[in-house]
Amino acid sequence: MNTSTVIVHGATGIQGAAIVRGLLSAGHRVRGIVRRNSFSRLHADAEPVQADLLDPGSLAGAYSGADAVIVQLPLVFTDLALRQAEAVLDGLRKAGVRRVVLNTGTVLPPAPVGVPFVDARVLLSAELSRGAEAATVVAPARQYMENLVAPWSAPLVRAGEVAYPLPRELPVPWVALDDLGAAVAGVITATAPPPLRIVAGPQALTGDEVAAELSAALGQPVRWNSISPNVYREMLAPHLGAEAAAGIAAAYTPPPSGAPAPPELDPPELETGTTSLRDWAARQNWRVDQS
Template sequence: MIVAVHGASGTQGSRIARRLRAAGHRIRPLDSRSADLTDTAALLRAYDGADAVVVQLPQVFDPVAVAQAEAVLTALGKADVPRAVFNPGMPLPPAPVGAPFVDARVLLGDRLPERVDRASVVGPAGPYLENLLQPWSVRRLRERGELAYPLPPQAPVPWATLDDLGDVVAAVLADARPPARLVVSGPEPVTGDRLAAAVAAATGLPVGYTQVDPAEYGRLIEPVMGAAAAAGIAGIYAQSAAAPPPPIPDGLLRPGTTTVEEWAARSDWTA
């Protein structure tokens, strides 16, 4: 199939696009240069002739995020794309929460089946392990020996890898009757202490897991992503701590195959 992939050069989209190429699909990469997400006409041109679209919304935290979701929905309906998969990039709450970043994803996930015949929402059960490879995390690791994240060290977390998510997206696109929703996790929930041990074994460095509060995590992010994005991401973690996502219904969970030890061993910790 010809698959148009939003954000195909980004952290999430590039991994999914790689998995789809491995499955034999032709990738049409979409980014801000090829399709303004608030421009329905530009999106229609980007979707023209595609057999499927994989949607990932950018990290936008102001109200334009909702306008982007609405434009994508309108374009998908007008383009008559036969298949679409939406990766929200986060566990979705059951209803809007008043934050545009989250509400745009809730909107797109809820309304996608109205616009596309074979539509699926495939997202992670928890955070991506790849979050730990971002510049602020690697710098903290190499300077202080700390794997810093805003989650408790003893809490079992269903960390997911982007490669495992990409494999599920490829399987969904190949399914004649794809499921409406799937949630991807690792093979088993993992504590922060086990994460630190896996990274220590992979790097040969002494590594400990350190819980930071959302505000401090935002300060770590700010030099790389800017104040607005850092505040937005910190806010999401603060909301998640106050109101954890509901349990995953039976039948929706798809455990991946990549253990944290395998993931850490193959990752680049020098960047």
């Protein structure tokens, strides 16, 4: 087994924690960049590291001695996101990191769109390869299953309703975060890591099919309810704050008429996870709100 020392940004977040688990399961040494008040949330087998996300020197120090860095930006929807992205790029170059993986956490457009949250990730995806020998962008094909058990969704699911801002008839390959973690670990050990890795779930499910899978896992009837992005924003706001809620909800707003369709996925770029929605749902504790 090829063991590496890997730095993980956002190691205590929902996505970051899944990536840490995947890396540790693959035998890697993990150092998680965390805030001082979140040390206790870091996986017990990972080493905490502090760094200032706006200070390239601080970041370069945190990256020192690492074989690879997993970059994830926080949920910031102002121009601060672009400053964070620029500092990370500068820090990576200063430290001379050889292998870098960007987890976008969302589907990205091919060019900036004037939204800092999106544009910061577009900037990173375009510039990572200029400072590292191997750079890979990892992104979901669509939504994460964990969105369904989030604190704004789980109570509704328990009550028999999936309220989500997607069309009922749209087939979506929902992906589990553990499959994301496995995909990132695979990129770290790959002899020739790809520039892009899209992670999808094993099934493309319509809204009614999602409800049917949840019904089977929970042992109770669950129905699908397509809601507007604005209603979704109202669901998110009490948990994430108004700014983050508005930013996330905006990502679900349909593109304007005449906008170019997203490119078709290239099969070599696609990695299909193994976790079905029903199996994932059966493992969740739906009686306890997630955080």
